[in-house]
Amino acid sequence: MEVEEKRIKDTQVAFMRYKGGYDKIPELIAEVVEWVTNKGLNMTGMIYGAYFNSPEDVPTEQLRYEIGASFEGSAEDEGKVMVKIIPEHTVVATLHKGPYTDVGPVIHGLAKYADENGYDIIGPVTEVYLNNPNETKPNELLTEVQFPVIKMG
Template sequence: MEITIKNIKKTQVAYVSVKGPYDKIPEVLGEVVSYVMEENLQIIEPPYGIYFNSPMEVSPENLKYEMGIAFIGEAPGNGRVNIKNIPDHQAVSTVYKGPYGEAAQIYQTIIEYAMENNYQIAGPVKEIYLNDPMEVTENELLTEVQFPVVKKS
């Protein structure tokens, strides 16, 4: 597994914030992608999820996460789908191959890499879904896992 520190460019995203079980993820992602397509926006990156807490720490009803997609264009959002800019930043990153639900098993390794290289974790984990579960088997799914970081002084 190759772990790197990446420079992430500013992006504009359409997203939905969710509180509840992860089984809502496919529906919410579909909602975000549909909105972007209806607005005739240019998708520039695969869809992502940002996870603010863990099923190891809270009940499924209290899970907090955001599903979104980066785009180019102008859009107002629609009340449920929001628009924001994610600023330039650095992230410790690697690609996990396997079922989506198992990507969390590499989080600790990524965090340790950041610490060993004099970086501090600066926010929640982001998973970017690089291929389509309708096109590949679960074992072939690719997820880029990122934690935003800042260099320790």
């Protein structure tokens, strides 16, 4: 697994929080993208999911995550869609190629890498979806897996 440390610049996003199964993710992505598009905002290319707990630790109905899309322009919270700026931060990141359902071992591997290389994970794992699952075969899907970190010591 190839891992890189990089800085993520301030990123304005529209997002929705959800509690429940991951089967809702495609629907939530579509809803956020539609909201951004309907507002006439300029999408800037990042579609992501931030995951606050794990199916290994809680039942499906207790999974908590947010799904969002980056954009330029001015917008405010409306209904289920909220707007925020994710502040600039450092991540360790790696690329996963293949079905989204196979990303678990990559997340564990990245967490282990962070631990073994003097990083302290300071936030939820984030998956940045680099291509469209409606246009891409599952084995060709690209997901960047990131953990926000600080370097210890």
